[in-house]
Amino acid sequence: MRCGFCLPACPTFRETGLEAESPRGRIALMKATVDGIMGPDVPFEEQMSHCLGCRACEPACPADVKYGQLIEQARDAIEEHTTQHRGWVKGVRKLVFQGLFPHPKRMELLGKGLKLYQRSGLQTAVRKTNALKLLPKQLADMEKILPEATGKGVVKTLGTHVPAKGQKVGTVGMFRGCLMDAMFAETNRKTVELLSEAGFDVAIPEAQNCCGALHAHSGETAQAKELAKRNIRAFREAGVDAIISNAGGCGAILVEYDHLLHDEPQWREDAAWFASHTKDISTILWNEGRPLPFAEPVGGEAAAVRVTYQDSCHLKNVMKGGASPRSLLGALPGVELVEMKDAGSCCGSAGIYNITQPEMANRLLEKKMKDANGTAAHYIVTSNPGCLLQMKLGIERHASDKRMEAVHIVDFLHERMAARG
Template identity: 70%
Template sequence: MRCGFCLPVCPTFKETGIEAESPRGRISLMKAAVDGIMEPGISFEDQMNHCLGCRACEPACPADVKYGQLIEQARDAVETHTKQHRWWIRGVRKMVFKELFPSQQKMRLLGSGMHFYKKSGLQSVVRKTGVVGLFSKQLSDMEKILPDASGKGITQLLGTFIPAKGEKIATVGMFRGCLMDVMFTQTNIKTVKLLSEAGFDVVIPETQNCCGALHAHSGESDQAKMLAKNNIRAFQEAGVDFIVSNAGGCGAILVEYDHLLHDEPEWKEAADWFAKRVKDISTILVEKGRPLQFADSESATTSTRVTYQDSCHLRNVMKGSNPSRQLLKEVGNVTFVEMKDAGSCCGSAGIYNVTQPEMANQILEGKMVNVNATEASYLVTSNPGCLLQMKLGIDKHGQKGKMEAVHIADFLYDRVVKH
């Protein structure tokens, strides 16, 4: 397809106006490499990596081209056939992709280290001595908005089964995530409690692991497949009716496990079973849950202005942008303000804001113009990466204290009537 409907919605094309920075341009580069017209060298690799993977092009495509699958295949091919990393990069990739993220125990150790860094006073010492300046400017900025990490995950704090409040509607499996479980532990806890309030028995399979999204996006498809198989086994054995995610980035690959394992016929039935049961937290609350009751604040003389930043993967892959808005509008003393271009990428895109800081910050600056125009007190989102990126934007624009970025599960649970 060469119609160009994807161009106006592509963040990198909008910023640069360069054809190669668009989905159509990148597909042309892929085809040229496959046809032997061009050698997939450094410039080809850079262009593939410059894509945020937001997949805004897919809903805009009249031919339903699966661009997200194409870009992942291209990155995997680069890693498999042409990429020759230096020894230390190979070591880092092995540590991150094969040892750290697949192991929940090691992730909890990471969480413990981050918790100690923030609570022991070490963070203050690092800042006062200027050590933080030794990092790149982007990492120094990100250090300022580190969340309160924990060395204990949700199963250590709540157990593996949380019963429904009132009459049970269904049994759901909570996908706890890897980073979510140690960096946003309280968000996971509030997600489970919301599900319980809405009438769901919640099972949290202890043997689940990382979703594999980071691996799939980084050319490590074999590792992503291994993680997917383990998750499928874990949730099938739990016998759940639905699988709930509270992170748009995780949910997007979970609903595509059937595609990820499409070349392994023996996994087709199980992958199909898993993919069709995945629901975002807002979607399952609206579509399947018992209606939540929200408390009106008697002391509030004016309503609170709230806006919403879409998670790209939740909007473009899981098609779940409306339920979040519906829930926010049901909260008492809240005026929901729709942000201009709320569906456009914020520049987070997993680790894109670390690996491609210049473009990420350029996109964030454009986003913050629309954020500030809402004059909202709360900026709500449904993905941890978006949440951190929005916190960074608020900090950079001097809005700290005037505006707060929060995950939708935290915002809703803090205002729901508990039974």
């Protein structure tokens, strides 16, 4: 099946017009390598790395080709056979993928370190002395939009169990993530409070760990499988009705744990249960929770705010969850939801793509901000931490109105809840 319906859906093809930069082209390269027509050389590896992994090609494909699985298999094969990594690259990969992300306590230390950097005066000193100029421009710009860290994860803030308010609807487990809990702990806390307000008992298993998405996308499949098994075991033992994610990038691999572990028969049943019970926070709030008590705005229509929604690629294309966030935002009193042109196209974040492939990421971001500026919105709302940071970077660089603000949908909803009592 080589129809090419995927081409206009692919961000890199739309930017370059090159067949090799399309899903169809990349699949052809994979097949040529498998068939021995070409070798897995540096240009092949680079082309696989150019893919954002946004998976916009999958909904566009009439043959239901699982491109996301193919690109992950290709990257895994590259990591098994590559000799191109320099020594320091191997060291960094080992530190990040094995030494940091799989260990919640180490991620907590990362959050505490960021808090110390931000509040000790060190950040101010670094900026005043222009020390950031020693970093690549992309990393220097990213430092400017880092969230304010708390140094304390959601379990240390709320405990491992939060009861439902009012009549109980069900019991859910919250997937806290690794970077989410280190850098966006307040969003995690507010996620639990929204779920409790909507009628859910919320369990937060301490034994859970990183989802494994970055590992799977970077060719570290064996490590991704081990992380998946720990998460499945943790939430199975918690006895929950559903697993809730507030990060589109995490949710996309959580709903594919069944595929990730498809070649391990002893895990097949539990992995299928986990995948089928994973839901995005917006989906469960809109479809299953009790209506949230949103406050009426002060000042009537004059106080209404304009909001536009930027899709998380993985939430939209993999979890099929693009409608619920818009439904929630549209139901808010005093909020005008303005649809952004091409809101479903990738913003260029794509995990760590904006760091590893800054040129393409910046091209996509500039285009995205043109569309965002066209809405004249006060807020750009999204459902993924990577997208959130990318949109903050876009506002820093390209916003026509610097008062525009990028926010996670959980923070936006929580801020507008009426106080009980």
